[in-house]
Amino acid sequence: MIILDNVTIAYGQGHRRLVAARDVTLAVPEGAAVGLVGESGSGKSTVLRAIAGLIPYSDGHITLAGKSVGKRRTTAEKRMVQMVFQDPYGSLHPNQTVDQILAMPIAIHRLDKGEARIAKALSEVGLGREHRYRYPHQLSGGQRQRVAIARALILEPSILLLDEPTSALDVSVQAEILNLLARLRREHGLTMLMVSHDLAVIAHLCDTIGVMSRGLLLETTTADAMASGEVVHEYTRQLLRSNAGFDRSSVSAGDLDISAA
């Protein structure tokens, strides 16, 4: 469904050019959920935004649903890929009610039965009628993220991109949102690509996990292999150790050479 072929993404020009992701090759089959894990600045969010079409890529090819997508996306291509952002406080317009937020995509794509679609999207993400005419500041963090998910799903996309969808939420709410995403994936046959720095969150939702560091996709493995520690790359082992809790040995002496493997 999503195929990245040697994609390089760079910001800036000339000597100020900064390569955020280099030669990333990744395939996400239809209906699969793939996670990208890595620390801050590893380029994982950059890759997600390039797939969404929010930032251009300088080299390589991105193929979505069998079609190579260019710099300018058509309306149909935009409808196919939707995204849930990290911060539910920043991704909802502060002066618009939930109803207005959900009505805009319907107006853009001139969809019919708007009224029914909004009601259905709200009930799918577990929000009731009483939430429909509230402003974002009248909702909790978890409810806001549900609105953001409803906004992404109202266009009936086949691909859902998730940029750390739970990292701004309470731990108790995180599980609810993850279970909601897992259920929606089952019900709609969504293809998901999720980015997170939290291995537990990724492992909960994704079967395949890619490990990124400093703009490189180091290795692609499965959640089971991760759990049993069967990983190839030294960086992944370090990541696993640091996720296991504070452990002095996880802080390796000196700089780790990530280009070794």
Place this chain on the structure above:
Amino acid sequence: MTAAPVPGTMRAWLLAPAPASRMQARFGRWFRAWLGFRRNPLAMSGLIIVLALVLVAIFAPLIADPDAAIHQVLEDRLQESSWAHWFGTDELGRDIYARVVFGSRITLTIVALVSMIVVPVGLGIGLPAGYFGGWIDTVLMRITDIFLAFPRLVLALAFAAALGPGIENAVIAISLTAWPPYARLARAETLTRRQAEFIQAAELQGASHFRIIATQIVPLCLPSVIIRLTLDMAGIILTAAGLGFLGLGAQPPSPEWGAMVSSGRQVLLDQWWVATIPGIAIFVTSLGFNLLGDGLRDVGDARG
């Protein structure tokens, strides 16, 4: 919030935590802003002054004799305050009370026309500059800089002198000098929101640039533009009065406050009321708009 509203009342409907319609949600939001505004006594006095001015302008023929404002009675010239002439008469025997009342119409007309020109022009220049950036931003902002480089009153005087005296030309002259700060404000407000995730979400959903600017950015820019406009009203009124004082604004016999101050200048020492009464009208109106603007700003701050 204070005590819980009694169910079934208008107040309960407005403050409902779960509104049942778009309209109820919108009115509820305005009502909450109004509750915040009402707690500020200075802002309320500003609002009362501005409302009083508007009412005076609308009902001018009912509270003053329109004929007395322009009819010259030379044997009654320069009379002191009396029951017949509350604020006295001017050097042509016209009733100053009636002239001040009818002058409010001219002042409000100028203020309204200037706002209707300045806000669309300011937004039209500032929003694309902030949204698109790059060379569009550079070109639009350098044009703004050129207008900003001239001292405001001098530029307005030059335009008014070149276009010829009159209210319409005074409005154009004031507007030409008043829009650049609005363009800058709109640009700055747009820049702070340009990278917001809700804008990216709208882009991702396929919203056009026009739709994003109109539905996502304008609602966030408008409050600060309106506050700025209210605070600028005092300056606009003073500029209009200044142009009238110099004979470049409204022409005689129309009862423009600035022109009235100007005509009372020669008799300032002996018949002080001729210049002072319209001066007080200008002062109170400017003060009212300023207090109102301050109050609106405080309400805006509390919410943002």
